Each structure stands twice: as structure tokens, then as C-alpha cells.
Amino acid sequence: MRNTNAEAVRQIRQPDARTFRARMSATAKHLARDKQLFVLFIPCLIFYAMFRYGPLYGLIIAFKDYNVFTGILDSPWVGFKHFERFFASPDFFVLFRNTLLLGLLTMICAFPFPILLAVMLNEVRLSWFKRTIQTASYLPTFLSVVIISSMIIDFLSPNNGLINRVIQAFGFQAKYFLIDPDWFRPIYVMSEIWSTTGYEAIIYLAAISGISPTLYEAAKVDGASRMRMIRHITLPGLLPTMLIILILKTGSVIRVGYEKVLLLYNSMTYEVADVFSTYVYRKGLLESNYSFGAAVGMFEAVVAMTLLLAANYASKRLGGNGIW
């Protein structure tokens, strides 16, 4: 908008016949300057063309019978064969349910914790205490999935895992958590809460610091308690941030942390743990069914996109901000 306005202003200022030539030479000058900028832009252009748009083009193998030797272009077209095979297979329903359940459970259960932590941190008056707690709280962000999964396995180990030692101390039988399908989802969700709360609290804390202090001062003059201020100032002030985070998360519901699933699941828990990405990895990559894997991946991407658009639309209808 601003650019077109500026252009209009320029045209009004120079209404004479020289305008065209003047603008031509201005463009030429711009292009000369732009040339240098464009040279700087080339690596970026190549990167996005090759590694971001290249794979999108490669997706056409989902409609072909891809063969390493004939290549992407020359492999024969097979239409929706791979999609039909996937939708008809018994795996489809299981994967769909697992992915959606795991993603939604994580999103919903983990949602309140960073908000709670941020609000509580905001109430702390001792700045060194606040800083220390906050620093400790986001440490898990820096740990790899492998390390976190390893900790989970250690803690839940039936032989000498800490949890089982506590269970046994109370006189119960040790439990094999990681091969019990009923326990997979709770374990996954709890570990996600552990590893993401501190990181997301940073975002909410920043949003809190954007709330006008005059609101709090006015409330104090009116004799509001701290609880009331949290309820009527801090939480409403965080609402836009909550909405944005929810929308962004909806888009990733389908893309649950498959790396962690991959590390934690086993043949005993496939029925609840297997998600689209792990399935693509096993069936597509390990068993070299590239076309089939690409079809499943494409379906996953389309569902993710749809969810994101739906969430964005819903948020806008509810009067909030969308992400675009």
C-alpha cells in the first residue's frame, strides 16, 4: 500500500513529458543497485529452489511408480494408486487416529502449563529468584530428543528405574510402562510438557511485559487483590498470544514429534504409537517404497495445511487475529 501511494505522489509531482524518461533512468539506476543485491540473493534463491521447492516437485512421485533407475521424470504415471492403497489398508485408520489423538492430547494438555508458569514467574518480586527459576525451566529445550527419550527409558525401566523403585517401595509390582499400550500416550504427553513448558513460557512472559503497567496501578488503587489482577488483567492481556500459539500448534498437530515416537515405540506399542511420519519412515524409506511413502507424506501435509487454515479461519471468525 505504502509503495503505491509513494508512486502516485511521485506521478502527481512530475506530470510533464519527462516523467517517462526520468522514470526509465531511475529504474536503470535501481537495477544497477539491484544487481548487487541480486548477486547477494543468488545463494538464497538456489537454496530455496533446490531444497524447498525441489522436494515439492519431487512429490509427483506420489502419482508415479518411482524407480531409482528410471528417475522421477521417466517413471510411469499411476494416478491415485498409492493413495487408494493407503486409504484401503487397515493401517490408515490406526495411523489417522494415533496421529490425531497424540497431537491433540499434547496440544490440549500442554497448553495451560507455560501460561501458568509465565504468570507465576511474573508475580515474583525477587529478580534473581525469577531469573534462576526461569533459566532452570527452559533447560530441556537444549536437550536432544535422544537424551530425553533415554531419560524416559531409564526412569521407567522395570529393573531399576526410579518410578518402579517407588512403586515397589509401596509394595506394588514393577510395571513395564514402555511396552504397555495404555501408557504410551500419557508418557508421551507428560514428557512433552516437561520439555516444552519453560520454552513457551518465555513467549508468554514477553507478552506479559507488553501489558500496560497503568492497568495494574489502576487496579491497585481500586483495591484489587493479586489474584484478581491476574484474572482480569494478565490473562485477558495474554489472550491474543494464546490464540496465535494455538493456531500455530494446530498446524503441527499432525506432525507430532515423530522423532520421539520413533525412539520410544516398539512392536508392542505400534497400535497406539505409530504415526504418519514414523510409518513413512518405516514403509517408505526403510523398505524403499518411495512412491507409497511420498503419497502418505503428501496426505499428511494436506491434512496439516487444512487444520492450520481452519484454525486460522476460526480464530478470525471469533474476532481474534489470524497469523496472516
Next chain:
Amino acid sequence: MVGQRKWSPFGILNGLVLIAVAVATLYPILYITAVSLSDTASVTQGKVFLWPKGFNLSAYAQVLTDNKIPRAYLNTIYYTSLGTFLNLLFTAIAAYPLSQPQFFGRKWWMLAIVVTMFLQPGIIPNFLIVQKLGLLDTVWALVLPNAIWTFELIILKSFYESMSKAIREAALIDGASEYRILFNIVIPLAKPALASIGLFYFVGHWNSFFIPMIYLNDQTMHPLQVVLRGMLIFSEGNTASLVDAAALAPQALKNATIVLSMIPVLMIYPFAQKYFAKGVTLGSEKG
């Protein structure tokens, strides 16, 4: 909130809960450190809770003389330093033209770039591109396909945009080329932002396991996280080759490796707080 009492019941309760949160966050890390420093008997009998029992460093000695782990450690250092350097270089250069309002087609370029955050074709097409380019089993497979993270690019672009235009104008009048302006003025001034996104890149490379796992078949090239994953998943098969007949609790060995792999990250992270928080919040504003 001026004039509030420091030690209200509310404040004390709040503080206690927060301490509990911090303990819950830190405890698993302290625990695995304690296990890694304990002797076999104490670990297998489940005596370790917080402090090492039967303190010894044999697990660390095992790790250091192991035939896989030291090499994997060096691999990780190599991939992380090369990767982070290239990430920063690519991002710092790419963000510059995009931050210039007069850059030809800027709006369309930005749109084309942002769209890729939402259009992710999945594992297989990415794998095929890397395979086609002949990058499998080379360090470039880890580095090039993720040379620019779109999110960090946007962060840096908005940082460039927020920088003073006056310096650039002055340099232009002095006849400096765009290259000189970028490398001699803009990048040095953008150090705080570069440190912030560099931190994300660093941690991303250091911790990545899925990408090296699918792109590197050659075991001698595996980074630490992939080796760790091997110890995790194939505990039985793997420990036989690592330890002579259960002389050592495999847990201690595994945890010693974990502790060693965490050290660099844990060392930089308290100092990185300032940059880290800035990166997260900048990202969330622009996301």
C-alpha cells in the same frame, strides 16, 4: 507493582511452587549424572537417587576408550561448527537483499519463502533430492538441505530492517558497494541478532539425530546422537561390543555419554539466556 510486601502468603506459596517446578525440571539431569558416576552394583540395585553411590569414573574411562564414541564426538563437533557457520553465512547474506525496500520483487520473494514454512512435503521427497544430488554419506547432506531456516531468516531480516538507515545512506554516498555495506557495516552491527539465531542453529545441529540417521549409512560418520540412539534402542546387542560382559552397568555408560554430550550445550546456555529469550520473542512477534 510498587509497595507490595515481599513476603505475602501468596508470594511464598508461589515461590514454593516455582521451586518445585525447577526441581522437577533439573532432577532428571542430576539423576543421570549421578548414575554415570556410580559403581555398577549401586546402579543395578537401584540405590542411586540424587548423589552418586560408590563414586567412580570408570564409565567415563570406558566412553573415552570406546571405539565409537570419541569419533562420534569429533564428528558432532565437525558437523556442528561447519553447519552453524554456513547457516549464519547463508542467512546473513540472504536477509540483506530481502531487508531492502527497493529490492526488485521483494514482496514476492518473501511470500515464496514464507510459504515453504507451511508446505512441507515430508521425508521421502527430501531424501530423494539429497540422493539425486549425490550428497548421501557426505557432510553436505546434513548441512546444505537446511542451510537456511526460514524462521531465523525472517528474524534476521526484521533485525536488519530495524537498523538505522543513516549509516547505509552515508556509505552509499561514499560510493560503497552493497557487498561492502553488508560485510563491513551491516553484519558487524547485527552481531547480537546473529548470536541469537546462531544459538538456535548450534543447538539444532548438535542435537540432530534423524537427519544424520537417514542420510549417513557409513557408521564411522555417525554423530554422537545417532550413536546414543544405538545404545538406547539396541541396548542388548550394542553393549556386548561396548562393555566386556556386563562389567559395568550399561546405564552408567549410556549416561556418561549423555552427560558428555550435554556439556557443551549446558555450558553455553546460561550465558545465552539473553540472546535466547530475544530470539524466541522476536520470532513469536514476527511469526
